[in-house]
Amino acid sequence: MAMTIVEADRAVTGGVDTHLDVHVAAALDRIGGLLGVESFAATAPGYRKLLSWMEAFGPVTKVGVEGTGAYGAGLTRFLRRHGIDVVEVDRQNRQARRQQGKSDPLDAIEAARAAQSGRCRGAAKTRDGAVEAIRALVVAKRSARDVRIKCLNQIRHLSFTGPESLRTQLKGLSPIMLPVEAAALRPRAGSDLVLYATKLSIQSLGRRVLTLEEETTRIDKVLGELVADVAPSLLALYGVGVTSAAALLIAAGDNPERLHSEAAWAHLCGVAPIEASTGKVVRHRLNRGGDRHANAALWHIVMVRMVSDPRTREYVERRTKEGRSKLEIIRILKRYVAREVYPHLPRR
DSSP states (O other): OOEEOOOOSSOEEEEEEOOSSEEEEEEEOTTSOEEEEEEEESSHHHHHHHHHHHHTTSOEEEEEEEOTTTTTHHHHHHHHHTTOEEEEEOSOOHHHHHHHOOOHHHHHHHHHHHHHHTSOOOBOOOOOSHHHHHHHHHHHHHHHHHHHHHHHHHHHHHHHHSOHHHHHHHTTOOTTHHHHHHHTOOOOTTSOHHHHHHHHHHHHHHHHHHHHHHHHHHHHHHHHHHHHHHOHHHHTSTTOOHHHHHHHHHHHOSOGGGSOSHHHHHHHTTOSOEEOOBTTBOOEEOOOOSOHHHHHHHHHHHHHHHHHOHHHHHHHHHHHHTTOOHHHHHHHHHHHHHHHHGGGSOOO
């Protein structure tokens, strides 16, 4: 797939379309002329070859990388270690895709042009520090939580539809006691076939839930220590717990200095209203984008404050008398909380 058009002794902007095994790179000169397109293995030696290939055209000023949080994470870390400015490319130019079609070389060229033109300006997360460790733990914790809920629902369903004796035994148990009782069941081969199979299934699900709870407890311990070490002042804010703080830290990344203002941070969290004005009509609409986990964390903080923080309760009461709905008040408070959180994001 190698395609070299011209060598140029001038500033170079790169673009990379990332994949699991192979990355496709493109290089542009200072005025946007295509210097070349090449494929490289998605390995450490491949990263070195990619950078050497780009530098052969001239000094590399920046590289637009698609999927910096997925297939491009390793390449992003490598480029940053070598002092290259990495720009996160979220979405290819739809107009260009409609006109030119879809291919890996075209996507790499579009990534380079998005970085060079300024259409994509967001600095990529470094993913090389304590926040990346927090993210890895949160991934496992969320997975354990989801599977636990699914298993509990399956236990209840099997008990509802199973033999009457089993239904009576497990009826009315709390989510805490249900897996304990389920794991303690003793299926006996040779008894009623349906009863035996149902008990065996419920016992297996119960033991799985208990195992997941043990894993979550272990993860929570390490996660709490990490968050307290990385952002103690964030945890000191009213209503901010370990889970909420972790979600906010993950959204900011290991290099929150890439967020140039608290307005940019609010936009990242999806709590900055988006202008939707036209003609003589001036209005804003709800931002449904941004990091939804960070948005949910702000929502939880607001809920805690609305219940137990006197200042927030007074504010809600005043805004309610002004005719604001509860949803409107929550949206305003989330924006306020984002502003309050921003100075407490750790910076290197």
